[in-house]
Amino acid sequence: MYEFVRGPLALIAFIIFFAGSIYRIAYMLKGAKKDKIVFSHMSWKHSLASLVHWLIPFNNQYMRRRPIFTVVTFAFHICLVIGPLLLLGHVMLIQESWNISWWTLSETLVDWMTVVVIAGAAFFLYRRLSDPVVKNVTDSSDYILLAITVLPFITGFVAYHQLFAYKTMLIIHILAGEIMLIAIPFTRLSHMLFFAFTRTYYGSESGLVRHSKDW
């Protein structure tokens, strides 16, 4: 079982993730082309300005007005993306399989980052249950997406600390990670892929066409 999820299944998950992402971005670009104005409204300068204001914490009025949320979401996303990528265990597995490797962070640090992701997810879950606006636009898919996001981290944490059933936990952890990878292109987790595009389009339209700003 372990051999299977760690070997062929992992390969399949990566292929689906990369191919799926390319497919979805290509599909979006095709639509954007049909949406005649999109490309002519794009501008590098205003795209960049928009990204600078929305990717740096507290660099727009809105984030300054919601300090707690801003801190949580940045911590959550940074740990979520960087943690798994720079974890020694993951890099070793990749080196074993494909003979490529890169720089890693200390295991304790990544362990803490995992805790941050789990805490962030708990915060999002709490908002989803308590904030009337969010609650009203929530359906089962939102909980499922949150679960898909956080499960690899919970299981990874349990497995790393060998709290119980190490071998089974490890298999579940790998499976959860693979589900997440596969889900990213095909669910609203694709916001990871589309963020750069929606943001730069809005920035460009606001700046180039409307002579204003979007932050």
Next chain:
Amino acid sequence: MKPTVVKRDLVEDYAIDEGVKKLTPERIEKVVNDVIDNETAGRLWTYLNTCIHCGLCAEACQWYISNDRDVSYAPVTKVKDTIWPMIEKKGKVDAEFIKRAAVISFTECSVCRRCGMYCPFGIDIAYMLLMVRRICARLDMVPLYLQDTVHSHAATMNQMWVKPDEWIDTLQWQEEEAQGYVPTSRIPLEKEGAEIMYSVIGPEPKFLAQLLGNISVIMKVADQDWTMPAYAGWDNSNMAMYSGDFEVMARVERLHHETAQRLKVKKIVMGECGHAFRGAEYDGPTWLGWMSPPIPLIHAIEFYEELLRTGRIKIAKKIEGPVTVQDPCNVVRNRGLGDKLRYIMNAVCEDFVDVSPNKRFNYCCNAGGGVINCGPPWKKKRVEGNRIKAEQLKRTGAHTVVTPCHNCHSGIEDIVDTFKLGMHVKFFSELLIEAMDIPANLKA
């Protein structure tokens, strides 16, 4: 997803109430799918696949804040209750659903684009709600008063059923009024090759004719080479843009720009109106496939800023006492004229008091986006749904609020009345006329 719980007073709108009876499931399905498949593309699809349902856009909306944070007014809710199910069910929604979608998109959102600045992804909710309006328009589910203005555009090429002779008569009458101040004032018609074509919105000759007299005086004092069209094409307003009847919208915009070309002017200067500017500068050209209008278009704020900055117009006596301003979304948030607006306000007012939030963060007046044009049946909800605007204006302590936009003007007047703010609501040109220096050689 469960439908949102909505509490609203019952409003009767003949067009909507009768229109809904004529809807059939087949017709709804056909129109919804046709619009979604053939008239929207990249943006709508990407927005739907990106929105993470985080609700961060809620705090942007003046409707939501003013209605004690009633979730049914939150921007994302308006999308959830309209376009999401239409797409999810592939157009298989019922007539009551379309009715609610029409009410939301026409009377509970002024497509002001404030929420776009609050969404971390920059999702343009106003664009999505305009697509909902488009679907409603093609299903003949447009509020009665709004549809009437669209019929007027289609039949007369102006918004207010102004007849050709009424237009000329009004201009003559206002020319005479202007000559009471400055005897050499003129309203030059059809002057080919003039520097400027001045265009106004349909309601000016209908209800606010003195503004035409004012501009005649201002143009004389500033010594401008200008003209106005004598024929259809003089109206720069465009309610079809807001009703979702984009074919009529395009006809109106095309005629307006072609009139400027016919008159061979260097630029079009338009009166103080926000939506007209949006239609002529952005929505119209976009639909027509132009990156920008063929002849440059200048909003009154920019025009006055230039006249004041270059000393073409000098101020004799500034307006006394605290005066504040309404930043119209369509020329400030959506055109970046906030600083120029402040320049001209400071130039004519002794004590200009800014609003907070201001410039592109200003709250919409709730009248824009065609909401006020939906008429009396929807007025109560529109005005009461903008308490936050009343509070914002009250905080300034001003005796007058300047609204360089016709919709804002009417909307703010309603708010001032309803919330008993005791303020005057004025166009900038009205202050300018009072404050400017009329050189001795021009005086009566």
